[in-house]
Amino acid sequence: MSKFEESRWADSEFSRNYRDEANVYLPFRREFIEITKSLYAYFIDAKSEASVLDLGCGDALFIQELIKTFSPKSITLVDGSNEMLEEAQRRLGKKANFNFIQASFQSLLSGELLNQNFDFVYSSLAIHHLSFEEKKQLYSYIYRLLSPGGSFVHYDVVVPPSKKIESWFLSLWRQWIKKHPDKEMSKKLLEIPEQYKRNTDNIPDTLGSQLQALKQIGFKEVDCYFKHGIFSLFGGFK
Numbered sequence: 001m002s003k004f005e006e007s008r009w010a011d012s013e014f015s016r017n018y019r020d021e022a023n024v025y026l027p028f029r030r031e032f033i034e035i036t037k038s039l040y041a042y043f044i045d046a047k048s049e050a051s052v053l054d055l056g057c058g059d060a061l062f063i064q065e066l067i068k069t070f071s072p073k074s075i076t077l078v079d080g081s082n083e084m085l086e087e088a089q090r091r092l093g094k095k096a097n098f099n100f101i102q103a104s105f106q107s108l109l110s111g112e113l114l115n116q117n118f119d120f121v122y123s124s125l126a127i128h129h130l131s132f133e134e135k136k137q138l139y140s141y142i143y144r145l146l147s148p149g150g151s152f153v154h155y156d157v158v159v160p161p162s163k164k165i166e167s168w169f170l171s172l173w174r175q176w177i178k179k180h181p182d183k184e185m186s187k188k189l190l191e192i193p194e195q196y197k198r199n200t201d202n203i204p205d206t207l208g209s210q211l212q213a214l215k216q217i218g219f220k221e222v223d224c225y226f227k228h229g230i231f232s233l234f235g236g237f238k
């Protein structure tokens with residue numbers, strides 16, 4: 001099994017660069033969050049006592065956006081990086097119903113760190129760091145954690161079905177970065193798209209293989225909810 005500590009996310013400068021630059025190079029980041037909030041409003045918010053889990057929360061941008069509109073009963077934020085969790089705490093402040101847990105996905109899979117059920121499990125741009133076998137194990141783990149009727153939403157990079165489509169999607173991504181008004185910054189970030197597969201820490205899989213894995217595990221109504229190039233929002237219900 002891979003180790004979080006050996007990944008670049010354990011490096012302080014790498015994680016700080018992500019926090020500083022992600023808004024520039026992640027296409028339609030706001031829209032991905034809005035669609036997720038729409039699903040939450042439609043299916044989850046009706047349960048007044050919803051409990052939420054964010055796996056690989058980073059500096060908690062998603063949770064900050066979620067709680068602008070909704071008031072879940074409890075929110076658990078997990079990340080392998082202590083620094084990211086500190087930034088998440090700084091962003092959200094300390095509240096009795098927030099639970100910050102420093103843990104890698106690998107340690108979640110080998111232990112009993114989470115011993116409650118969740119109505120909504122979210123993860124963005126983190127699970128592609130796991131091998132396909134590990135992804136399947138984590139998806140099964142999420143399925144076990146979900147309450148009946150609960151939803152898992154995963155926003156991540158996926159491998160396109162062919163080289164031809166991949167080349168177009170990466171060009172689409174570069175076009176997005178080039179549109180940023182800070183030209184110096186955007187020039188520097190133009191190398192990011194090529195790294196989505198090239199970095200040894202990144203092990204994205206196809207959307208199809210992950211949808212199939214979710215179905216095999218038992219998730220219902222598995223679908224892709226929103227997509228732009230290699231960025232995909234997908235998931236299912238228990």
Ligand SMILES: C[S@@+](CC[C@H](N)C(=O)[O-])C[C@H]1O[C@@H](n2cnc3c(N)ncnc32)[C@H](O)[C@@H]1O
Pocket residue numbers: 003004007009010018022055056057058059060061078079080081084103104105106123124125126129
């Ligand atoms: C690209 S950032 C995404 C952060 C946040 N979800 C967002 O959308 O902005 C990836 C996050 O996943 C965390 N991460 C990467 N590999 C992990 C692992 N194996 N276990 C736990 N967290 C991991 C990193 O520390 C980082 O905070």
